[in-house]
Amino acid sequence: MSIRLALECPTKMLEMVQPFADFDFVLAHLYLKDEVYAKYYKESTRFKILDNSTNELGEPCSLEDIKTAADSLNPNYVVAPDWVGDAPKTLEAFSKAVEIFGLGKVIPVIQGATLEEAINCANAYEKGLMAVPYDIGSIKSESPEVMALRRALLISNLPLEMSFHLLGFTSLQEFQFYARRPNVVSIDTGVPIMLGLTGKDILDPLDKKTTPTYNQMEAKPLDQKSWTGVCRNLALLRKYLV
Numbered sequence: 239m240s241i242r243l244a245l246e247c248p249t250k251m252l253e254m255v256q257p258f259a260d261f262d263f264v265l266a267h268l269y270l271k272d273e274v275y276a277k278y279y280k281e282s283t284r285f286k287i288l289d290n291s292t293n294e295l296g297e298p299c300s301l302e303d304i305k306t307a308a309d310s311l312n313p314n315y316v317v318a319p320d321w322v323g324d325a326p327k328t329l330e331a332f333s334k335a336v337e338i339f340g341l342g343k344v345i346p347v348i349q350g351a352t353l354e355e356a357i358n359c360a361n362a363y364e365k366g367l368m369a370v371p372y373d374i375g376s377i378k379s380e381s382p383e384v385m386a387l388r389r390a391l392l393i394s395n396l397p398l399e400m401s402f403h404l405l406g407f408t409s410l411q412e413f414q415f416y417a418r419r420p421n422v423v424s425i426d427t428g429v430p431i432m433l434g435l436t437g438k439d440i441l442d443p444l445d446k447k448t449t450p451t452y453n454q455m456e457a458k459p460l461d462q463k464s465w466t467g468v469c470r471n472l473a474l475l476r477k478y479l480v
Contacts (some may be wrong), residue, residue, distance in 0.1 A: 246428035263426040288313040320347035325359040372406030386412035434468030
């Protein structure tokens, strides 16, 4: 079974990029501030996950804002608010999200400053779909390769009865760790688009992830050459999502 793919891209590229994705991954803060972005996803008939925008904003949208977006979008799932490295605050926010949306509609996020904290956080949730950030247990200045190893190590220490959505991309090599982990079921990323817009190839390792991918894409110009790069990167990524 292939890992299902969701793609993040600037509003101007939604019509071009989203047909390459398997489902919609909607950033709550953009849905609330960008009418064109909101209209596109509201009219989409695909499976939808509403994200809390932690990676893009540095902290999650409030539950009030997430509910406002959810009431309009009617997503299949809502990603509960999470705080980088803070498992107790993240667990508390999950409980509040469940009160609002119901247990079956909320995806909890695993957090923790250490591997032990992250494992304990995961075990505190009901078995089922959970989200794992690309920088779990890491700091933004560390290399994407190190981030990949830490996330893979965490997932390898969790039961197969749990299933995982990968919040963000680190490296193509990370997917090799999941070849025998069918419970890694999906990923959202804007990296193939961002790299294509900047003339880079997804086969080359990322230098860093200190700036959120979406935040790097908005101002990049789109022309025939960069669009060709985007398409190539998406095709290459698909080959690894097995």
